[in-house]
Amino acid sequence: MSVISEENVRGGSVFKDISADDEDWQPTEIESLCMNCYQNGTTRLLLTKIPFFKEIIVSSFSCANCSWSNTEIQSAGRIQEQGVCYTLKVRTKQDLNREVVKADCATTRIPELDFEIPPFTQKGSLSTIEGLLDRAVAGLEQDQAVRRATDPEVAEKIDEFIQKLRKLKEVENEFTLVIEDPSGNSFVENPVAPQKDEALTVSLFKRTIQQDKQLGLRADDDSDEEPAGNDLDTMRNEVLVFDTNCPECNAPASTNMKLVQIPHFKEVIIMATNCDSCGHRTNEVKSGGATEELGTKITLNITDSSDMTRDVLKSETCSVMIPELEFELGMAALGGKFTTLEGLLKDIKDLIVAKNPFVCGDSGTTDRVQKLNEFGAVLDKVIAGEMNVHIILDDPAGNSYLQNVYAPEPDPELITEKYTRSFEQNEELGLNDMKTEGYQEEN
Template sequence: MSVISQENVRGGSMFKDISADEEDTQPTEIESLCMNCYENGSTRLLLTKIPFFKEIIISSFSCTHCSWTNTEIQSAGRIQDQGICYTLKVQSKQDLDREVVKSDSATTRIPELDFEIPAFTQKGSLSTVEGLLDRAVAGLEQDQPARREAAPEVAEKIEEFIEKLKRLKDVEEEFTLVIEDPSGNSFVENPVAPQKDEALTVSRFKRTAQQDAQLGIKSDDDVEEEEKPGNDLETMRNEVLVFNTSCPECNAPASTNMKLVQIPHFKEVIIMATNCDECGHRTNEVKSGGATEDLGTKITLHVTDASDMTRDLLKSETCSIIIPELEFELGMAALGGKFTTLEGLLKDIKDLIVSKNPFLCGDSSSTDRVEKLKLFGEKIDKISAGEMDVHIVLDDPAGNSYLQNVYAPDPDPELTTEKYTRTFEQNEDLGLNDMKTEGYQE
């Protein structure tokens, strides 16, 4: 394997975008031992970037002696701040063709069959929904000959279950596929992007202490440190706190600045900004400095002029973004928490849907999909230029999002703020249904 300089590693150039036209995206081949016949085989490694999944390592092994092959995918990027759960209603054979990235820390479930593949029992894979079913069938069939000899009744029951899994590929009845990944590095394709996929539900969740331990991102010392009392609130208001971290792009050492800021006519928020001196990457994130509000907030802005793009905007992690005229909806936590302008938010949406979409490049792209997403990007540009009359809706069930009223303290004729009572499902997503805040001494 070729030696990679430290400069290339820091710059991230060792991870290439997939392209059939570039010679430097060819995989690296190394000789390795076949675990089936114990002869020497060949492993091909490809380090590549997929923007939605960060960096990944694709490996493929083949043995010329016994013809045994094996492929797997490993995440080379950082573990995400939150876990992710995809729930797909498989209603037709077209749904079986959806591309799926499943990391080794993901749990796969089919509730209708009471079937579950626990985390860390399979290697990560880049496949389709049908491929996941085939892999599950192959895993169950692997030890069937030995079971028929040792426990014929068990083998017969497993054979019946295998037939049920195989019949799922005919999609005679709707079934549900759930992929829950505490690392946040799994993905299920939305074929109608940027529109909302009615068959696919995406939710993010906070990891438990047990999941953090499984991922190896927390030790006992870290837990004890978190339990220590924090800094005085007045001290946090008057100074910028700095702590060491790693750049999310090149993984070089970097520093993150954190400041408690009071937003006029709103509340206190925590702003965190990271700058990397090695690759120049910059990122910022906003956390609410207060509690979850008693009521959810729905903010609707009628964009009538390019001057609306300069409005300050705070989007919390629990806030969804809707543009009815474009039939567009972006779920909570998709862009994380942000303190920016309306123009900056639209730019981030365009980057997420168009510029950084892995299905617009390489062999996975299709002409219809490329044209559809490019047309969506052009509409976003028209909105930013004030050439398109639209409504932008910020729906935050936690009530921690904000859009500037340029007429404050007088009412804004183009801005509507609505308070509403959360549904049971929204409280469940926020973790409020199981939260107990009184009666601890009983």
């Protein structure tokens, strides 16, 4: 029986890349009860990494007495700060081939059929849109034989609904697939990356207290009242430190947080995480103020490599566009960043080329990988100042910033526009349902 050694834990991560060459890394074997014959069988646990789930636990049970076996995959990655919702308009049969990572806590809906798969009713899976439909059909068919004998009317209605689900695979009419995951660990493939996917909408949302309890982030008997905030004067003068887990190796780490005043802009919150186990470092920026009354659109004409040293604050609600490259990065990607223009472009390159989960391993086709590598080479030219392009930061919340190197004088290559948000943008920011007046009269 092999075990996870202390040396592996101290080495930084107990999660290893799958490799046929690593003979020393063996599954952990545990004697456990067989739920089929109630005699002892063997469970094998393998802690590893795959491109989609980062860290996973693969468990395989087998019983030598009755030959029953079972395999399960569980995500061992951290729960993200915000939930994510993917809304896909399925218009062609090609859309059925999109790869999907669905966490076990995600809710799947097809509004046109009034169909919903509640959270925690299915195990996490890596599949396609067609695979999700087939899995839903298989789940509905599972007990049909018993239903036909005990309740024929219900069985007949389920048969009719199963036919509707199967008909969706013909894509005779457009339908909508919604995957809402409060853990933020589900994904839907964008097959036209790095271009914007017109059929796919990605939005982030703040978890409710009930969702926090379902994910185990709050105790079931925890009060529904939000904790009181820290004193702002204390936060301005001190660096706050709190415990967290490393996003790469999941080892215990610490996050530093501080309020910083950006010249000629506003106050922001900078959070930096350093991991002593694997050396991973990351930083994220949150706006320290309220949502502005108007959105902000910043356009910079990059004319020289010196522009790469400009400071950039990209909030989590800001999208990035490069018209000359027909490229658009949605506001749900990268999160908040306080870096230089060069750093932002390198992060974009890493996101769509090096860290793109849908081009790793067997999932990446040759044409797609070549296309993204060519796009990465073009970004390298922009960073080196060999190619002049325009970069646009569009933030409907008005909390993003690009340094004016001529401040307080106007910058001839920088255009900042204020605009009124659309209803859809207010909806994404959660402002349409926000009521701040009239409470006195109602009470």
